Amino acid sequence: MTPARPWRWWSASGRRSGRTPVMRDIASVAEIRAAEEATMAAEPGGPDRGTSDLMLRAAEALAQLVWQELAGRPEPRVLLLVGPGNNGGDGLWAAQRLLQRGVRVSCWRTAPDVHAEGWAAATEAGLTEIDAAEAIAALPSIDLAIDAVFGIGARPGLPDPVATWAAAASDIGTPVVAVDLPSGLAADRVSADAPHVRAAITVTFGAAKLCHLAQPAASACGRLEVVDLDLGLPPAQVRAVEPHDVAVRWPVPGPLDDKYRRGVVGIDAGSSSYPGAGILATTGALYAGAGMVRFLGPEQAAQAISLRMPSVTIGPGRVQAMLLGSGWGDRADARERIEAALELDVPLVLDADALRSLPASGLENCLLTPHAGELAALLDIGRTDVTADPIAAVRRAVDRTGATVLLKGATQYVAGPGGDGDDRRVDLAVPGPAWTGQAGSGDTLAGMAATLLAGGLTPRWAALAAASMQAMTAARNPGPWPPDEIAARVPDTVAWLVDQAPATARLSNQTQ
Ligand SMILES: NC(=O)C1=CN([C@@H]2O[C@H](COP(=O)(O)OP(=O)(O)OC[C@H]3O[C@@H](n4cnc5c(N)ncnc54)[C@H](O)[C@@H]3O)[C@@H](O)[C@H]2O)[C@@H](O)CC1
Numbered sequence: 077m078t079p080a081r082p083w084r085w086w087s088a089s090g091r092r093s094g095r096t097p098v099m100r101d102i103a104s105v106a107e108i109r110a111a112e113e114a115t116m117a118a119e120p121g122g123p124d125r126g127t128s129d130l131m132l133r134a135a136e137a138l139a140q141l142v143w144q145e146l147a148g149r150p151e152p153r154v155l156l157l158v159g160p161g162n163n164g165g166d167g168l169w170a171a172q173r174l175l176q177r178g179v180r181v182s183c184w185r186t187a188p189d190v191h192a193e194g195w196a197a198a199t200e201a202g203l204t205e206i207d208a209a210e211a212i213a214a215l216p217s218i219d220l221a222i223d224a225v226f227g228i229g230a231r232p233g234l235p236d237p238v239a240t241w242a243a244a245a246s247d248i249g250t251p252v253v254a255v256d257l258p259s260g261l262a263a264d265r266v267s268a269d270a271p272h273v274r275a276a277i278t279v280t281f282g283a284a285k286l287c288h289l290a291q292p293a294a295s296a297c298g299r300l301e302v303v304d305l306d307l308g309l310p311p312a313q314v315r316a317v318e319p320h321d322v323a324v325r326w327p328v329p330g331p332l333d334d335k336y337r338r339g340v341v342g343i344d345a346g347s348s349s350y351p352g353a354g355i356l357a358t359t360g361a362l363y364a365g366a367g368m369v370r371f372l373g374p375e376q377a378a379q380a381i382s383l384r385m386p387s388v389t390i391g392p393g394r395v396q397a398m399l400l401g402s403g404w405g406d407r408a409d410a411r412e413r414i415e416a417a418l419e420l421d422v423p424l425v426l427d428a429d430a431l432r433s434l435p436a437s438g439l440e441n442c443l444l445t446p447h448a449g450e451l452a453a454l455l456d457i458g459r460t461d462v463t464a465d466p467i468a469a470v471r472r473a474v475d476r477t478g479a480t481v482l483l484k485g486a487t488q489y490v491a492g493p494g495g496d497g498d499d500r501r502v503d504l505a506v507p508g509p510a511w512t513g514q515a516g517s518g519d520t521l522a523g524m525a526a527t528l529l530a531g532g533l534t535p536r537w538a539a540l541a542a543a544s545m546q547a548m549t550a551a552r553n554p555g556p557w558p559p560d561e562i563a564a565r566v567p568d569t570v571a572w573l574v575d576q577a578p579a580t581a582r583l584s585n586q587t588q
């Protein structure tokens with residue numbers, strides 16, 4: 077098995093160009109195709125030539141990257157798998173360029189008909205054709221393989237012989253460079269349950285696709301390299317947040333700030349059955365930097381909080397944001413408590429058990445924080461419907477409730493009701509390691525988000541910054557730390573992160 081995609085602080089594109097890295101655009105297949113068609117139509121000779129300039133540019137970038145990966149290898153050997161479409165064309169034109177540089181390239185045509193012009197060019201440059209059995213036998217002796225079987229035209233899954241090859245390559249550990257995406261995945265989908273190639277590097281064109289950045293598909297992509305083809309893509313409807321985006325928005329107190337200006341957050345979480353949730357939510361809120369935390373939950377938890385976190389105030393008072401629901405369990409007054417909190421006219425985080433008692437309206441200033449099971453219950457659909465298409469599910473939840481929604485999980489999705497220039501946009505939080513997949517992570521995350529709301533962030537950015545901060549903290553502290561220990565390490569991550577964002581880059585809290 078190829079290890080999960082390594083987590084990195086800054087995007088490769090940002091590092092390479094020296095620009096400040098900001099949110100990554102994620103393009104759909106339809107957006108890429110429309111932009112490619114417009115670009116090709118404008119090419120001299122029009123769109124009907126066998127090989128477009130776009131393909132040659134894609135192939136050149138691919139060949140360049142493979143060449144760099146081969147650097148220093150004596151007599152490098154590459155195996156190319158070619159499929160029936162333009163993805164195969166990219167691979168063949170890249171092979172031609174590698175052959176011209178002295179790389180030995182053998183090729184398995186996985187389909188009877190492949191890109192004709194690319195095939196002619198590569199064979200003329202010295203491409204050696206091999207069959208399926210030889211392609212498997214070659215795996216131990218090649219330096220790397222190029223997967224140009226299917227690209228954005230792919231349906232999930234592989235023909236049997238290719239699936240057999242992909243499993244063998246994965247077992248042997250042969251590095252695979254996937255062209256556009258690992259064959260067997262589908263660009264707009266997050267799932268990876270059909271047979272697919274596992275890549276060490278994926279070279280994609282125009283913009284990242286959902287499969288590259290959302291789990292579980294992202295784990296099959298390895299390192300992602302985006303080749304900018306200047307396609308003139310429309311504003312992205314799906315984006316991935318980078319650490320810098322969090323750094324410039326995280327509320328940092330100014331010289332005139334005091335506890336009230338920084339934000340007072342109320343925590344109505346926990347119950348006699350689940351007192352721990354109240355403690356964990358309060359821990360999350362406190363270590364995210366609240367000016368003051370008021371704990372409004374059960375006595376049992378209040379006593380422990382007084383001892384462990386003596387700065388927390390027990391009992392009601394004015395707040396600038398509130399969290400309700402974590403660890404409530406079944407309580408008869410859930411709806412009543414939410415409605416009373418809505419009367420305060422401050423932003424709310426509604427978590428866990430509060431999600432089962434939502435009022436029908438008035439949630440515009442609220443952040444809902446369901447995991448996949450809770451979102452499925454909210455929408456009255458199956459859990460697998462949510463995990464198969466999380467983007468659609470999170471949008472439906474926004475339409476249904478009018479609130480901002482954070483869908484928690486290995487990849488965390490945020491969508492809001494609009495009115496902030498975002499409309500239908502879905503943002504992915506910075507990813508982190510799976511260590512955070514444990515009981516209590518949601519409670520600390522909800523507390524953090526409430527603090528960020530109290531600090532003036534919009535529900536969208538409170539959700540994105542809290543989820544990203546928890547993930548980044550877990551990445552900086554790998555290991556099985558319990559959720560309150562991860563929360564206790566958040567201040568260190570905050571200090572480190574904001575130090576990297578120059579004061580001039582900081583955005584006003586309400587900026588999207
Ligand atoms: N459109 C363009 O101008 C450009 C496209 N480029 C490349 O072209 C690719 C897209 O090319 P295509 O549209 O030809 O699509 P693909 O090359 O992805 O292949 C599509 C073909 O594979 C078949 N297929 C898909 N999934 C299958 C499965 N699971 N089992 C069996 N057969 C399957 C389809 O029926 C279709 O015939 C991009 O991913 C990219 O690599 C680049 O050259 C840049 C320019």
Ligand SMILES: [K+]
Binds near residue numbers: 225226227257
């Ligand atoms: K591919």
